[in-house]
Amino acid sequence: MQEGAVLEMRGICKHFPGVKALQDVDFTLREGEIHALMGENGAGKSTLIKVLTGVYPKDGGQIYIAGKDAPVKISSPQDAQNIGISTVYQEITLCANLTVAENMFIGRTKGAFTKWKDINERAGRILESLQIPASPTQQLASCSIAVQQMVAIARAVDMECKILILDEPTSSLDEQEVAKLFKLMRDLKAKGVGILFVTHFLDQVYEVCDRITVLRDGKLVGEYAIENLPRVQLVSKMLGKELDDLSEIKKEGEGETVVSDGAPVLQASKLVSDAGIKPFDFAIRKGEVNGFTGLLGSGRSECVRAIFGADKVLGGQVMMDGEKVRITKPRDAMKHGIGYLPEDRKQDGIVGDLSVRDNIILAMQVMQGPMKPASRAQAEKFADEYIALLDIKTASTETPIKQLSGGNQQKVILARWLLTDPVYLILDEPTRGIDIGTKIEIQKLALKLAEEGKSVTFISSEIDEMLRTCSRLIVMRDRKVVGELTGEDLTQNKIMATIAGGE
């Protein structure tokens, strides 16, 4: 093993039916470093981590751990924990119906008897030291997603690990929380913990990481010290091609985004739902891309959910093409040509065990009605068409969607709504947790739909992404619409100022 390394993976291979997920990949983690693992969706990041943590058995290669001469065998997450590898996954894997403390200590108490009082106290101390706003006896489900994520990290941190894996821990955190997390990561680094950090945010990589390993299509591209790899190069290594500039998309679209003057496609006034938002007004015109922006929990998603009828609508009225419509449930919205790609892909988007084909035709099928099922051949045709159109990477149309990578799952959901030929499409965080290449594809798609005369509402946590796609931004703070920005006002500084408020 190399000097100072806490973990070495050599020649790791992993195959899935029809896919070589990892081919001969090496990875080295040193003591006291934060090491970014970068790659597009399907590059093999998640697979590598799952092999390391014993979720998947590997098909080839060795794993070495500091202090042990022989390669270690990790055949279960329990094994990984025992040899000091702790993991916080992208999607929260805790039990929502247990308390915070129970989640932190589950599977770690020794013997048959548990002293809950001690555990609650200990959990309280850890939460306090990490400044996590949760009480040990609180049910986890009652915490926000961000806090749940931090509890997961707290659990990992408390296990005295030498190797900490953070698989996209920041994708649901807002900036302050990210800053807290980074402070925590630096503290741990100072203590000699090796941290493997997976994220899609380039800024974050350059903020905290010491080293980068890049994967592409299941193969190792290389390992680089952070100072030797400028951003542009990192991106081009991840994509495997030279990329001029990410901001190019907007430019080609600019000038063409003609917003027609006629009646708005959809106009909502004093709309309010039971999700706790203040009544808001909203309008979108034909061929327009607009967006809701604001911090996490500011009510962005709740607004679009109210429009789609996903939450219970308590008041207000909605006009479409100048006529009053009543939308009380998603089915109503769909009938009026509204599509909604939800924020939480896993819980609200995919139907995990169903095939890619059934997932694609689902919404179209519902609109056709229960007595007119699409024939197998028809469904197959639609699925093939959209798999080709959106370049969805799947072994077949028959593959259960849960086996696809996050970005490809998202594309399937997009395909589902495109197939219904909506006049107005709401995309709520369509790019969360997916790679840059797919992100750009989705942004382009939103602009293309607008060019075709459809209207799109785009929500994203990344402001520059919003700037690239939207011609009008509705800013939210504390569940209230606080401003609307268009034209020259659409700058990062202006948006930040509006979000922060207080003039």
Added chain:
Amino acid sequence: MSTSNKTAAKKGGVISGLLHNQICIPLAALLALVIFNLVMDPSFFEIKMGYSSAGDPVLSGYLITILDNASELVILAIGMTLVTAASGGQDISVGATIAIAGSVVLRVLCGTESRPDELQAPIFVAFLICCLVAMLFGAFNGVLVSYFNIQPMVATLILFTAGRSIAAWINNNELPIIDDAVFGYFGNFIPGIPIPTPIFIAVACMILIALTLKFTTLGLYSQAVGINPHSSRLNGIDPAKVKLITYIILGLCVAVAGFIKVSRFSTINYSVVAKDIEMDAILAVALGGNALSGGKFNMGASILGAYVIQFLTTTLYKFNVVSSALPAYKAVVVIILVVLSAPVVRQKLNEIFKKFNERKTAEKPTDGPNKGAKEAA
């Protein structure tokens, strides 16, 4: 040459496809039972011409018995599969509601008397009313499950407990007996047709459900709702409604099964009619490799599972297992089947099969080209 290669490849695909298909579990179980009976006593498969109690010539033999007696179970398995898929739970009240359904049929046919000389209502009307009542009870379960979010087993526990009392109450706790030849046709034989009528009814139900699954989106909806109710709702499906519909369909299945049951005996015994049939129905779904936690289902596999259970029961009867010991024997077989069908075990079996295959193909090349040459010649 190339065509023969293709068919060979296809053959391999069919075998491995079958292994991956969940229908292989009940199929393998059926095969094992068939082989067991062939070895022990081939006369098990004999079908002879005999005479029914009415003196008509009919087919008789263990196979006929199995197909006949499995009918109610098969019909219930259809509804139970849908309920399981959509609601992620099972209806344990089907035995008790069969008692209710049967009781309703008798009540309508008997009117106010308990042993009428002639039927007080057409059989057809009795059947329709029985369907209506059973579907109402199904809807009762369904509403508890889908609109009140009560766990299916708890919700259906109510009728499981109360159903047989309700059945007795419907007929004032009397035991009506129907003395009508036509009424007996549905559970026994129609004169001139040597095959028991319940077999036809079961086949009709199978055809009906196959058509329903083909010409409506019931299959897609119930699976989607069972897998992910949140995203189903956001795609315009009403999860509660879909669940309710599956319970009503199961109610209809109960009505048909109850009708056959009372027709078999022309009377009813409230406390023993269709006793423990709910467990067999659930078992049929599980044997078919369907997850009892809901989601994807395979209707054919469930139906085959129901026949396997009846095959097993009849086999045990044939070997003179005392009826009180029957459940114990059954349990042993069930344990084996369920363990074999567990995903963990199946994966291991698949791996073994794969290795075996690889070894076989490794040995093959020596005679492969020769064979090919021969064929070409």
